[in-house]
Amino acid sequence: MTGENEKPSLVYGEINDNQNVLELEKITILKSAVESEDVRTEHKIQLNQNGDDTNQTIKLYKRRWFIVLLFSSYSLCNSFQWIQYGIINNIFMKFYGVESFTIDWMSMIYMLTYIPFIFPVTWLLDKKGLRIIALVATAMNCAGTWIKVTSVRPDLFAVTMLGQFCCSLAQVFILGMPSKIASVWFGSEEVSTACSIGVFGNQLGIAIGFLVPPILVPNGDDMDQLTYDISVMFYITAGVATLLFLLVVMVFQERPELPPTQAQATARCIPPEQYSYTASILRLLRNKPFLLLILTYGLNVGCFYAVGTLLNRMIIEHYPGEELNAGRIGLTIVIAGMVGSLICGIWLDRTKTYKQTTLTVYLMSFVGMLVYAFTLSLGHLWVVFLTAGALGFFMTGYLPLGFEFGVELTYPECEGTSSGLLNCSAQVFGIMFTICQGKIIDNYGTLAGNIFLCVFLFIGSVLTGKIPFSNNNDDDGGQKPGLKSQVHLC
Numbered sequence: 001m002t003g004e005n006e007k008p009s010l011v012y013g014e015i016n017d018n019q020n021v022l023e024l025e026k027i028t029i030l031k032s033a034v035e036s037e038d039v040r041t042e043h044k045i046q047l048n049q050n051g052d053d054t055n056q057t058i059k060l061y062k063r064r065w066f067i068v069l070l071f072s073s074y075s076l077c078n079s080f081q082w083i084q085y086g087i088i089n090n091i092f093m094k095f096y097g098v099e100s101f102t103i104d105w106m107s108m109i110y111m112l113t114y115i116p117f118i119f120p121v122t123w124l125l126d127k128k129g130l131r132i133i134a135l136v137a138t139a140m141n142c143a144g145t146w147i148k149v150t151s152v153r154p155d156l157f158a159v160t161m162l163g164q165f166c167c168s169l170a171q172v173f174i175l176g177m178p179s180k181i182a183s184v185w186f187g188s189e190e191v192s193t194a195c196s197i198g199v200f201g202n203q204l205g206i207a208i209g210f211l212v213p214p215i216l217v218p219n220g221d222d223m224d225q226l227t228y229d230i231s232v233m234f235y236i237t238a239g240v241a242t243l244l245f246l247l248v249v250m251v252f253q254e255r256p257e258l259p260p261t262q263a264q265a266t267a268r269c270i271p272p273e274q275y276s277y278t279a280s281i282l283r284l285l286r287n288k289p290f291l292l293l294i295l296t297y298g299l300n301v302g303c304f305y306a307v308g309t310l311l312n313r314m315i316i317e318h319y320p321g322e323e324l325n326a327g328r329i330g331l332t333i334v335i336a337g338m339v340g341s342l343i344c345g346i347w348l349d350r351t352k353t354y355k356q357t358t359l360t361v362y363l364m365s366f367v368g369m370l371v372y373a374f375t376l377s378l379g380h381l382w383v384v385f386l387t388a389g390a391l392g393f394f395m396t397g398y399l400p401l402g403f404e405f406g407v408e409l410t411y412p413e414c415e416g417t418s419s420g421l422l423n424c425s426a427q428v429f430g431i432m433f434t435i436c437q438g439k440i441i442d443n444y445g446t447l448a449g450n451i452f453l454c455v456f457l458f459i460g461s462v463l464t465g466k467i468p469f470s471n472n473n474d475d476d477g478g479q480k481p482g483l484k485s486q487v488h489l490c
Contacts, residue, residue: 064185072201079205096157111427113168122420131254137173138245145238179415196345210330297402299460302429337396364394366457373450
């Protein structure tokens, strides 16, 4: 951000010609207007690409809530499938005749697929927009669910793995979208809340994934009954995925006719050739505060992925035959996290205390994991429910905080690019932690496995405290709106 009496500087040497410098000067003037914008009324601005005067109306549409809820719904359907095998790990082991580690890969495939595909998908999001990405995501998710429907035979594990791979590929087209939808459709005072709603759908899907499979597929020795129960679960998932795909085809809109903020109005007037995806990635990888966030975000969310994937194994070890309660404990973790996400989103919209809030939630995630580790084996399920809920409130509640803090640290880079890198880190650590914790549990027990995660959460807390960041303050001492409400180079 430039001072009032300064000329706006070129953006990292990427924009060099005089015409673009003139455009950046106009953008800088318009960005200052965002701070006093009332998004509930219509505004006129004078701007176009060629420098001519033209009126653009700024307006919020009621359908923005339908768009974000539709996104949350298909994100829910996809994330449900991430954990639907792992939470009844012992049942699928018996049905397909495979080892526990093989079933763990039904969850880890979601993490593994994300790593190589996130960069081309983020490029597509920048170049093709929200609608194309939404169509591909729901189509892939729908295809994966129907492939699973055909795989309900003990000798067709490879087919069910193929279906899970398709769903995991769909996830790549989903995870980077919440911040993009929030900035394209919502006013400057709503973006954090909208982003939290977008992440909310993913969390709710995981919650349902913990709860529903143990209900639909109870443990038993009758293979015919297991075949029927698994088929019912797969058919229900396929029906929901198909309905959501049709809704996206019919009603999902690329962007509102009129922009929701002056920042978005300005962004629409920036020629696409001014933005280089490769250059943006390189700038982000030279951003030391953001690199620290990539590391700390990966440590925290990677721990969550490991806990979710291995929850059935941890609970069954201490409470045999409690598959249903293992699912309920997973549900408790995620529901508490959804509450945490919404509270944090509203808090950030009001205070803009990004680092302070992120650090506090991170520290409490460490404390929650420590308490959970030492109370799991006490023999009282109600204690496990309480400690798991506290852990979920902070650990799962951290998910949208990391996205929003990343946007603040990387302004004016594209939100999809920064969130993609954060998610990539989370998948890498998720695979590492799941494999390592699983081996530790097999050899040394659940306490050692959970202490292993506590160590990395403590390291992440320390590193989060070292991320350099200061909130923007205006001349009167009040806090400015977060940078998420302003113009980004994408």
